Amino acid sequence: MQNIEYIFTCFTLKTLKDGIYLREFNLNSAFLFITAGVIVLFVLAQSIFFLRQSWLRAKELGIEAQVLRRVVRSSLAFSIAPSIAIILGVITLSRFLGLPLPWLRLSVLGALTYELPAATSAAAALGVPVSEGVTDPKTYSTIAWVMTLGIMSGLIIVTLFLKKIQGGIQSLKKRDTRWGEIFLTALFMGMISAFLGMIFADITAGLRGWIPVFVMIISSLLMLICGFFVKVLKVKWMEDYALPISMLGAMALSIPITRLLG
Amino acid sequence: MKTSYSEKVHTWGRIWCSLAIIMLMLFPAAASIYYSAWPDGAALIKGLMGVVPIFWTVGAIEAFTYSPMLGSGGSYLGFVTGNIANLKLPCALNAMEIAGVKPGTEEGELISTISIAVSSIVTTLIIIAGVLLLSRLQPILESELLAPAFANILPALFGALAVVFISKNWKIALIPLLFMLVLFIAVPSLAGSVSVLVPVGAIIAIAAARVLYQRGYL
Known part of the structure; x- marks a missing residue:
């Protein structure tokens, strides 16, 4: 509940500095919370949109509602533990960057394995320690820009080229259906192997x-x-x-x- | 896959993802404007230089490695919501296994998208709850008692996943698995760069599978 109070009490404190109105910088300001919240809602809307469209299409294709419900149940149950681990990531980054930015970065696009090194690297470039909260707005905005621009290539490539990639996979399958299936399985085995090796x-x-x-x-x-x-x-x-x-x-x-x- | 639905998914995906890219830029832009604190060009470039060479490469590799497995709708969604290797992809593969459909088919595409959408919604809501209740949750989540559980989340996930999928495809998995075991045991510091090694594993697996397939072992 403390955090909700934070949201409502921190709104737009202004101080006069060098003749220009500058807002007092706060890592957990209501403004930052609301901005992050709007973006998180947008992503939630995208998920709901794709859920609805694929559900309708699945029904059109005659996939039984019971099968779809099982998919929903298992995906729901499976996602809980990793999501709680992500909250831990938010906590780790929040000591340095406050709550809104880590909340946004880990809800959208990122994973702690990327966001932590990105934030650390930006902090190192600016010469600020990651062990304490950022106090300078310029440092904060620089880190926010580095985290945003630095981790975007996957999304850009998917937006621009996914149609071509999927087209390639489909034509591979058309030429040789069995090899197409083996190819996808091999991709997945490669991924599992890397993670198992890491263990x-x-x-x-x-x-x-x-x-x-x-x-x-x-x-x-x-x-x-x-x-x-x-x-x-x-x-x-x-x-x-x-x-x-x-x-x-x-x-x-x-x-x-x-x-x-x- | 019927052209009409697949075409529609690409159109929707491109619109949503383009908007998502703009929305993501909105946060740093809004913070910069609101606090009148635009970054210095030199500091920004220096910061980006430390991140871009590695992460843009990893991102590009991920797009090519994960998207064939996730399907179109799943990729447009998964690459916006993130946490692919540790959450979305295992979730989608498990769902396809339960539904008895294969990646790369339209049924697989739909089940994968539904599963990734559900997973994204659950994750987003849990993180929102986590942020709101942080002061109460923090001592529990960060307690020494639970620390090993969270430290071992990946072995706990991939152990169960491996049993199901490797037992079915052990011939394809054998060579990349042996390669990764030797590599990680010889160079333990690589554990931090596992995402770079996923495509390496994939290329080895594909090459090995190709040889086995051509000789009639698959």
Whole structure:
């Protein structure tokens, strides 16, 4: 609730400085909150628009409503834990940049893996420490511009060239349907391999470095157990929640594992 | 894929994404105008030089690597809402698996878009709730007790995902997986640049799959 009070109490404080009216800078000003909020609402509207259009088209194609509802349920359940992790990212960046900018950057386009280095790099260029809140509006606007302009290429390329990329994939599939499918699967296997490899990055650092590996194994085992329930014991509802159950279970068990080995 | 719907998705996508690009610029522009604090050209360029060479390359690579898997609608949405590798893409792949449809088909495209849209809405709402309740949530989220759980979110996600997808495609996965294991164990510092290594893994996987396919092993 403190934050809501913040929004309403911080509105436009003005001070006279060098004969020009300058607004007193505040990292958490109502103005910044409202600007970020408008953009977040825009993105929410885009999600709702695409949800509606694809839902209508799916029905037109005869995909059963039950299947669509299962997709919604599983996507919803799966997204909760990563979203909470994103809030942690907002907290990390908020010490340096206040709430509105990290809230916006992590709701739209970004991920902490990009935004943190971008903010750090901009801060280094300006010679300001990232350990304390920015006090100078010019520093703030520079960092905001660097974070915005620095992380935009993916969106620009998708906007301009996605039609061509998808056209390429479709023509690949037309030439050889089987190879087209294998190609997409291989893309995905490449991605999973990179992330799985990363989990093993610290194993030479001793037992502690094995923690992520054990968590990964537990998550895999939980997934297999879910599979057993779904396929052998015919617990059908569990199929939609197998991924979130395995993920949350492994996250929970990482706590005692870390205590034991850390 | 029928031209009419696919054409429509591209038209909608281009309009929404162009508007999104403008909207994203709105924040720094509004902050600069409101506080009469436009950045110095030199400082801005210096800041951008530290970010652009890496992130523009990563962004470009991501666009080419992830968009074929996400489908058109999913990409137009996913590249605006972000968090693709750690959230949107696993979510879409899981949804397609549950619905029994394949990426690259129109059904796959629709299920992927629905799943990414739902995921984006959930994430946006949870973050809004998080920002509003921050003072209450912060001590819980940052507690020492929960720290390992959040530190291990990626292993917890990819472990479960790997079981499902690698068991089905182990022949394609074997070579890129071995390559990545050796690489990361030999150079642990690469863990920070995993997004750069995704396309490397993808190229190795595609090359290996091509050889296996031509020799009739797939």
